[in-house]
Amino acid sequence: MTDIDRRNPYIILGLPFGSNEEEARAGFAKARRRLRRDPDAQYTTEDLTWALHQIEQLITHPELAIDVYRVPADPGAIESDARGVFHPASHPVARTTDTESAEEWEQLRAAALSNAVRRVLTERLEASAQYIPYQ
Amino acid sequence: MVGSAYRFAGLRKRVGVVVRVSPKPMVVFGSGKARTVSNSRLGKAEIVLDLSSVPSELFRLQTVAERSESWASGLAGWLEDQGTESSQLDSQSDRRLYARSAIAAGRVDMAKDSGLSQEEILWLQMHSAMSYGDSDVAVEKALALPPDRFPDKVAVLARALSVGDYSLTGDEADLLDGWPSSMTGVLALRMAAALPIDENRWDVVCQELGLSPEDDETFWLHALAAGESSVEESSEKAARIFESVASGNRPAASGQHSEPVSLEEKAIAARKGYIALLAPNEALDLWRSARRALDDLVDDFQVELTEAESDLPDELVARVNPDSLPQHALESLNHTWEIARRRYERGVEGEWGSTAADFHYAALTALRKGDISRAGDLEDSNGVLEAVVASFEEQQLVGKALDDPTTWSVLVDLIGPEDIPGQSEHAGPWYLSRGIAQLLDWDWSEARDLARESLRNSNDEAVRDEALNLLAFADYQEGNYEPAMVALERALEGDYTAALQANAGIVAEHMDPDRAAYHLGQLATEAPNNDLRLAAVRRAFHIWTSNRQAWEEEEEEDGESFELPGGLIDAIRGLAVQDIELEDFRDMLRLLANFDREWLADESHTSASPHVTSVERRVFVAKASADPADYIEAIASGLKRNSDLEWLAAERDSVVNGLRSLIFKDPENVGPAVYAFTAVDIGLPMDPFDLVVLTGGAVISISRSLASEEQIPAERVVELFEQARSSVGDLSDDERNAAEEIINIAGNSLAMAIAAGHEEQLRQGLQAFERLTSQLNGIPMRRINWTEVTKALRPIHDMASESISELDRAKSYSSATELTQAIDNVAEGFNKLRRYATNPRSFFS
Numbered sequence: 017m018t019d020i021d022r023r024n025p026y027i028i029l030g031l032p033f034g035s036n037e038e039e040a041r042a043g044f045a046k047a048r049r050r051l052r053r054d055p056d057a058q059y060t061t062e063d064l065t066w067a068l069h070q071i072e073q074l075i076t077h078p079e080l081a082i083d084v085y086r087v088p089a090d091p092g093a094i095e096s097d098a099r100g101v102f103h104p105a106s107h108p109v110a111r112t113t114d115t116e117s118a119e120e121w122e123q124l125r126a127a128a129l130s131n132a133v134r135r136v137l138t139e140r141l142e143a144s145a146q147y148i149p150y151q
Numbered sequence: 152m153v154g155s156a157y158r159f160a161g162l163r164k165r166v167g168v169v170v171r172v173s174p175k176p177m178v179v180f181g182s183g184k185a186r187t188v189s190n191s192r193l194g195k196a197e198i199v200l201d202l203s204s205v206p207s208e209l210f211r212l213q214t215v216a217e218r219s220e221s222w223a224s225g226l227a228g229w230l231e232d233q234g235t236e237s238s239q240l241d242s243q244s245d246r247r248l249y250a251r252s253a254i255a256a257g258r259v260d261m262a263k264d265s266g267l268s269q270e271e272i273l274w275l276q277m278h279s280a281m282s283y284g285d286s287d288v289a290v291e292k293a294l295a296l297p298p299d300r301f302p303d304k305v306a307v308l309a310r311a312l313s314v315g316d317y318s319l320t321g322d323e324a325d326l327l328d329g330w331p332s333s334m335t336g337v338l339a340l341r342m343a344a345a346l347p348i349d350e351n352r353w354d355v356v357c358q359e360l361g362l363s364p365e366d367d368e369t370f371w372l373h374a375l376a377a378g379e380s381s382v383e384e385s386s387e388k389a390a391r392i393f394e395s396v397a398s399g400n401r402p403a404a405s406g407q408h409s410e411p412v413s414l415e416e417k418a419i420a421a422r423k424g425y426i427a428l429l430a431p432n433e434a435l436d437l438w439r440s441a442r443r444a445l446d447d448l449v450d451d452f453q454v455e456l457t458e459a460e461s462d463l464p465d466e467l468v469a470r471v472n473p474d475s476l477p478q479h480a481l482e483s484l485n486h487t488w489e490i491a492r493r494r495y496e497r498g499v500e501g502e503w504g505s506t507a508a509d510f511h512y513a514a515l516t517a518l519r520k521g522d523i524s525r526a527g528d529l530e531d532s533n534g535v536l537e538a539v540v541a542s543f544e545e546q547q548l549v550g551k552a553l554d555d556p557t558t559w560s561v562l563v564d565l566i567g568p569e570d571i572p573g574q575s576e577h578a579g580p581w582y583l584s585r586g587i588a589q590l591l592d593w594d595w596s597e598a599r600d601l602a603r604e605s606l607r608n609s610n611d612e613a614v615r616d617e618a619l620n621l622l623a624f625a626d627y628q629e630g631n632y633e634p635a636m637v638a639l640e641r642a643l644e645g646d647y648t649a650a651l652q653a654n655a656g657i658v659a660e661h662m663d664p665d666r667a668a669y670h671l672g673q674l675a676t677e678a679p680n681n682d683l684r685l686a687a688v689r690r691a692f693h694i695w696t697s698n699r700q701a702w703e704e705e706e707e708e709d710g711e712s713f714e715l716p717g718g719l720i721d722a723i724r725g726l727a728v729q730d731i732e733l734e735d736f737r738d739m740l741r742l743l744a745n746f747d748r749e750w751l752a753d754e755s756h757t758s759a760s761p762h763v764t765s766v767e768r769r770v771f772v773a774k775a776s777a778d779p780a781d782y783i784e785a786i787a788s789g790l791k792r793n794s795d796l797e798w799l800a801a802e803r804d805s806v807v808n809g810l811r812s813l814i815f816k817d818p819e820n821v822g823p824a825v826y827a828f829t830a831v832d833i834g835l836p837m838d839p840f841d842l843v844v845l846t847g848g849a850v851i852s853i854s855r856s857l858a859s860e861e862q863i864p865a866e867r868v869v870e871l872f873e874q875a876r877s878s879v880g881d882l883s884d885d886e887r888n889a890a891e892e893i894i895n896i897a898g899n900s901l902a903m904a905i906a907a908g909h910e911e912q913l914r915q916g917l918q919a920f921e922r923l924t925s926q927l928n929g930i931p932m933r934r935i936n937w938t939e940v941t942k943a944l945r946p947i948h949d950m951a952s953e954s955i956s957e958l959d960r961a962k963s964y965s966s967a968t969e970l971t972q973a974i975d976n977v978a979e980g981f982n983k984l985r986r987y988a989t990n991p992r993s994f995f996s
Contacts, residue, residue, distance in 0.1 A: 021661070022628060030591040058593055080686045082653040082674065087590060087624050089642075089650035093617035094584040100557030101535050102519060103496075107488035107508075108449050109469035117443035121422065124441055128415035129375040135412075136368055 024085050025067035025075070028059050033086040034078040040071040247275070254279045274301050281307050367392050371402035375419060389423075396420035397453075398428045418444060421453045429471070431460030438467045446470065518543075521565045542566075579609020579618070586621050599625035616642040620651060623658065632662045649678045656687070660694055665716060667694050672718030676725065684726055685735050691719050692742065715746045724750065728759045736762045737798060740771035751775035766793070770802060780829050782806070787835040794836060806830070807841050814848035824852030831871055839878055840886040846875035847893035854900035863908030863957075864901060872901055872964070898964035905961035906974045909954045913980045916947050920984060924994060932995065940991050948988035951981040 026033050029043030047064050051057055075081050088094060099105045246265045253261035254275055262272055277292035293304040362369045371392055392402045396412050397420035414433045418441070421427030427448060429437070434456060437445045448454045449470045456472045465480045473481075473489045481490050491508035495516060503513035507530065514525035518539065526540045538550035539558055546566055552558045559577035586601030598621055605618040619642035626635035639655040642648070652674040659667035671691035678684045695715065715723075724747070727739045743751040750756055752775040762768055766789040773785035783806060789799045810830070813823035827849040831842065850872045857864050876898065879890045923943060927935055958978040965971045987994040 022630075027591060027593070027624075027628075030593075032587070032591070077682075080682050082656060082671070082683070082686050082690050085624055085627065085654050085657050086650045087621065088587055088617055089620045089648060089654060090613055090617050093611075093613040094580055094587060096556065096560075096580060098556035100555040101539060102515070102555075102557035102561050104492055105452075106472075106474040107486070107492055108471070108473055109466070109484055109486045109489070111446040111450065111470070112466075113443045113446050115443070115447070117441075117447050120441040120444040121419075121447075124415045124418050124444055125375060128413060128419045129372070131413035131415055132368075132372055132375055136362070136372065 023063065023066070024087075025070035026084070027087065028063050028067040029071070032088060032091065033084070034091075035071070037072050040068055044068045247271075251275055251279070270296060270300070274304070277304060277307055367395075367402040371396065371416075375416070390425075393420045393423040394425045397423075397425035418448065421448050424451075425453065427454050428457050429454060430457050431463055434467060434471050435463060438464075438470075519561055576609075576611075579605050579611060579614040581605075582608055583614055583618050583621065586618070590621060590624065595625040595628050612645055616645075616648065616651065620654060623654065627658050627661075632658055636662065636666070647677055649674060649683060652677070653687070656690065664694055667691070668716040668719050672716055672722050675719065675722030681726065681729050681731050681735075684722060685731065685738075688719065688723055688726065688739070688742070691716075715742075720747050720750075723747070724756070727751075727757055730761050733762055733765060733767065736760065736765070737767045737771075740767055744771040744774040748775040752777070766796065766799065770799065779826050783826060783830045783835060784833060787830070787833050790836045791834075803835065803837060804841075807835075807837055807845055811841075811845055811848055814845075814852050818848075818852045818855055821852050821856040824849040824856075828853065828868070828871070832867065840882055840890060843875045843878050843882065843890045844893055846871050847890070847897040850875075850897040851893075851900045854897070854904035858900070858904040858907040861907050861911035862904075863912070864904050869901065869905075869960075872897060895966050899967055899970055902961040902965040902970055902974060905957060905964075906970070906977050909958055909981070910977045912950070912954060913977055913984065916950055916981070916984050920944065920947055920987060924991065927995070932992070937992055941989070944988040944991055948985055951985035951988060954978075954981045955985065 025040075026035060029035075029040055029047055031039055031043045035043065044064055044067070047059070048061065051059070051061060051064070070084075075084065078084075096103075246267055250262040250265040250267050250272060253259070253265070254272075259272070259276065262275070263269075265272075267275075273292050273295055277289050277296070280286075280288035280292060289307050293308050296304050362372075367388070370388065374389075374392075396402055396416050399412060399417060401412060414429075414436055417427045417429065417433070418437060422444075434445070434454070445454070454471050459472065459475045465476065465484060468476050469480070469484050469486055469489075473486065476484075476486075476489070478490070478493070481493075487504075487506040488508040491503070491506070491512040495512040503509040510525075510528040511530045514528035515536075517523075517525050518529070518536070521543060523540050523543050526536070529536045529540075531537050533551070535551045535555045535558070538552035539555075539562070541550060542548045542552045542558070542562055543565070548558065548562055552562070556577070560581050563577075563581055582601050582605035586598045586605060589601055590598035602618045602621040602625065605621075606615055609615055609618070619638045623635040623638035623642070626632070626638065635658045636655065639651060639658060642651050643655060652670055656667050656670040656674060659670050668691045671687045671694070675684045675687035675691065678687060692715075720743075723739050723742050727736065727743060731739070740751065740757070751772055754772055757763065757768055757772065760768065766785075770782070770785045770789055773781040776782070786799060786803050786806065789796060790803060794800075807830070810823045810827040813820070814827060818824075827845045830837075831846050831849065837845070850868060853868055854864055872894075876894050879887055879894055882890055923940075927940070955978050958974050958981070962971055962974050962978075965974060
């Protein structure tokens with residue numbers, strides 16, 4: 017096996033595994049600029065062209081590609097969706113109602129209690145014998 | 152029988168209901184008249200409605216009569232027949248029977264004449280209504296009954312409550328207050344009517360509802376009934392139940408429950424501090440019916456939609472799921488905070504606006520870059536941002552900044568990892584993501600170092616696996632396959648990851664085909680979907696075929712036959728019975744037919760496949776069987792049904808070419824010729840040139856074999872040869888030249904076999920002739936009955952004639968002078984034999 021056998025189109029274009037064609041083209045442009053600045057870089061323009069061709073034409077379903085080393089193998093390991101001050105959650109628009117909601121909550125509680133009792137009672141009745149008329 | 156409607160046939164047909172069978176059957180007819188009938192007449196009547204399973208005799212009248220006046224008058228008629236006024240009925244049970252029947256017949260007025268009390272009539276009306284499912288009337292009558300009597304009214308009320316939409320007024324509920332608490336229905340009614348439940352009576356409530364005090368349902372009912380005043384909410388049990396209900400699940404962890412929790416219950420549970428998972432329609436219901444309460448929940452971040460719904464009002468979406476709102480809707484609502492947040496997340500450069508939201512996010516953007524000069528513009532509701540600013544000032548994480556999951560990576564980028572607490576849970580992912588960035592920057596060495604730092608700083612399996620994957624790739628890129636594989640195999644310990652398995656297969660391919668096949672076999676067995684499994688099998692097979700030559704050399708050395716690795720075979724077997732595309736199924740069966748013949752030959756192994764009736768299955772199972780003729784027949788059958796199957800044509804071509812190659816490579820081996828002959832004989836559809844060549848080759852091989860054994864070829868061989876020979880003229884010029892040469896050789900071979908076989912037959916004929924004529928030695932010629940001798944020699948004569956004819960035909964196949972001469976010599980021998988058999992006397996003279 018040679019170095020050519022180990023070429024990875026995504027790595028060559030500086031992209032995580034599974035990047036799409038548009039990202040590949042952007043990666044290609046960026047990598048070419050780098051080659052112009054650094055002619056001694058380990059990849060050549062030919063490599064970049066090969067990599068772009070691979071992603072655009074050959075790897076139509078990255079999820080099924082098993083001859084391309086996957087980096088990252090599990091994107092979830094590095095992608096944190098934790099929310100905090102620097103990655104804030106979306107803002108609900110300000111409420112238009114007042115905050116005097118005690119009455120509504122009491123109505124909800126009564127309805128919830130009624131619903132819960134009815135649910136339990138219905139299940140008990142269904143579980144027991146059906147209604148039998150007087151004999 | 153009693154209660155069933157009958158049709159009585161006489162001069163005219165009448166319908167009636169049998170209300171009694173003893174002492175004499177009594178029938179109430181449609182006219183309303185009740186009459187006794189004889190048993191024999193009843194026996195001949197036709198049942199038109201069988202109500203015999205319905206309890207209560209007269210009650211059935213109503214069922215049939217649908218409360219018609221005429222049936223009620225029938226009832227009166229029957230009473231008259233009995234000679235009794237209703238009020239004079241003997242027993243209480245008779246009076247009740249009468250009243251029930253009257254009520255059932257819609258004649259409450261008649262029921263009132265029965266002598267029963269007014270309450271009892273109400274009671275009967277309540278039950279009657281319940282029997283018909285008329286809950287409104289049932290509840291009305293139940294509530295009209297005295298509160299301290301008729302306890303079964305509670306069951307009726309409870310039932311009506313459970314099936315209807317009732318809520319009792321205070322006065323109505325008061326009616327139940329005098330009842331003992333040990334009545335399930337009463338308690339249920341009280342709770343449903345939101346009456347206060349005495350805290351001390353919960354044990355009774357639970358008992359009557361069939362709940363134990365420890366039940367989750369009990370806890371939930373108690374919590375709802377107690378309202379704000381109440382249950383222990385900080386326990387683990389409370390947390391579990393509130394969370395369960397808020398997300399739409401029943402309080403009970405187990406059990407068979409058919410009814411989901413209601414929206415109101417979800418809302419109440421969410422208010423305890425848990426996320427309410429609302430369907431869009433639920434959010435809309437709450438928005439319409441209890442908007443303040445919904446707003447309370449939204450303000451506390453306790454509402455999530457289970458799915459996006461485009462039909463909800465923008466105002467509602469902006470409250471419960473602002474992430475999903477399009478930009479134009481945000482602008483329309485002037486939702487400046489969300490607009491600014493999105494701009495911040497996109498990292499848009501440039502001037503910010505003048506709203507509070509703009510000031511905040513402009514300051515946050517600056518803070519992210521280490522600029523704390525605008526910290527005064529930050530909206531800091533919980534003090535975290537203040538701690539972040541302090542951390543910048545102190546060059547280390549302090550206070551609440553340590554708790555926020557997003558501060559670590561920002562500050563470590565600005566301050567540097569050496570000043571950040573080393574044990575932070577964020578360190579592992581941070582090193583990992585920088586390592587990957589280095590890898591994408593083609594710096595394998597730096598990526599490897601960062602991967603190691605990540606491993607040192609994380610105990611999280613996902614992070615560690617990814618760091619090992621990164622380490623392995625860096626080694627792999629430098630050609631260090633062994634350490635790369637060690638790292639990947641470590642990563643594969645624990646939870647299975649298809650991507651890591653695929654990577655292991657790639658690295659192993661550079662090391663050892665067996666190892667690659669093992670990893671790809673694992674992937675083919677354990678991958679989360681059939682497509683990936685199929686891809687793994689194909690890749691493994693590709694690796695195998697690429698290395699086949701090397702492996703075959705090893706095979707010669709150790710003398711073992713070559714086999715696919717067991718794991719790969721298992722994977723292929725598994726895929727062969729999965730719901731995969733027909734084309735994939737074909738590929739899997741083709742592999743099995745070549746490498747797992749015994750397993751595939753057993754038809755039961757693939758009977759579970761959705762493609763069980765396919766041509767593919769028939770062909771490849773036949774191919775795996777012991778007899779190649781089965782395979783050839785399966786191909787022939789498939790092609791005759793559908794000649795457009797390219798894969799099958801390819802199978803056929805492979806068979807034809809293989810047989811042809813074997814025949815011409817070693818004509819003395821008659822086996823391939825027999826199968827070729829089978830293929831031609833059963834009419835395997837094939838190219839005319841192939842047909843001529845295969846037939847010719849088969850004839851050559853079979854003829855040579857027969858010639859060596861001095862046996863005459865069967866007539867079918869000759870027929871097929873002649874068919875092939877006659878087809879030559881239809882071939883193209885090039886094909887004809889090649890075919891003619893083969894047919895010539897085949898003709899000579901066939902002629903030679905015929906000559907050799909007949910030469911032996913001639914020898915045997917002469918021997919038979921000599922044995923017969925030797926018996927005549929010593930007998931005077933005149934005493935021999937030549938007619939009888941000639942008769943005895945007749946079979947030899949006929950055999951000779953037939954042979955002469957066949958040899959004559961064989962001459963037409965021969966293109967070699969010497970062969971023709973040899974045939975002539977044999978034919979001449981038969982001629983002589985036939986002459987002697989015709990005229991034996993000439994043999995002696």
